[in-house]
Amino acid sequence: MKTLTALFATAALALTANIAMAKDLGPDQAMKLVQENKIQSFEKLNAAALAKHPGATVTDTELEDAYGRYIYKVELRDAQNVEWDVDLDATTGAVLKDHQDK
Template sequence: MKKLATLFAATAVLAAAGMAQARDLGPDEALKLRDAGTIQSFEKLNAAALAKHPGGAINETELEEEYGRYIYQVELRDAQSVQWDLELDATSGQILKDHQDD
């Protein structure tokens, strides 16, 4: 019984740690990172996302820290009104994910 309780506790700790790996960054923290040169400017990141979908319009953006990496998430609608979700490395501007939203 003691082994089962220990296993359950360890599983709960690992699950909690996994959930805490991504966190949303507020506007003040995002601006500090940009001003420090840690991440690209939001204009450059938005331009990189729009370059993948010319004629598109950005609906929403969000900056997260995931596993020590800054990820800029962009939701946009292209010229054909198709919704896209993109993720960019906020430090380099590299597009990590680009998929059509369901």
Template sequence: MNRLTALFIATLMAFNAGLAHARDLGADESRKLQDAGTILSFEKLDAAALAEHPGATVTDSELEEEYGKYIYQVELRDPQGIDWDLELDAVTGKVLKNHQDT
């Protein structure tokens, strides 16, 4: 491999790495953030999401760090069987996105 090809590959890899601005946080890291008071508890975040769709149940959730912010993503199923995707600011509990899953 010549130097130009190696430089091109390295540049391409660095560019692609820069595009990945979100990362999933594992259970241990999530618990540490809750324990430190950095983010709200999952119980409070779930309650905020469920308040948007009374009678719904949580079917999945995860915590991500996006652009330096903690985002709680939660999927709900309402009593009519409609699935909803919500994103909440994990620090404040504010609902950022609330849309029907298609």
């Protein structure tokens, strides 16, 4: 029983550490990163996300610092009213994830 309790405690600590490593960046921080050329402009990042779903519109965006890597998260709604989540590497513009939101 002690082993099982220790396993659950370890898993909970690991999950908490992972959550703590990713943090949302505010608009001021994001603009500073763009001005310092550490990340691409939001227009370019939005265009890269929209290229995956022509005719869609951006409904929400978020910039995260995850393990020292800037991730730009874009929520889209396409012409068929389907929602999509697209994650991009904010530095390179590479698409990291593109999936239908359920």
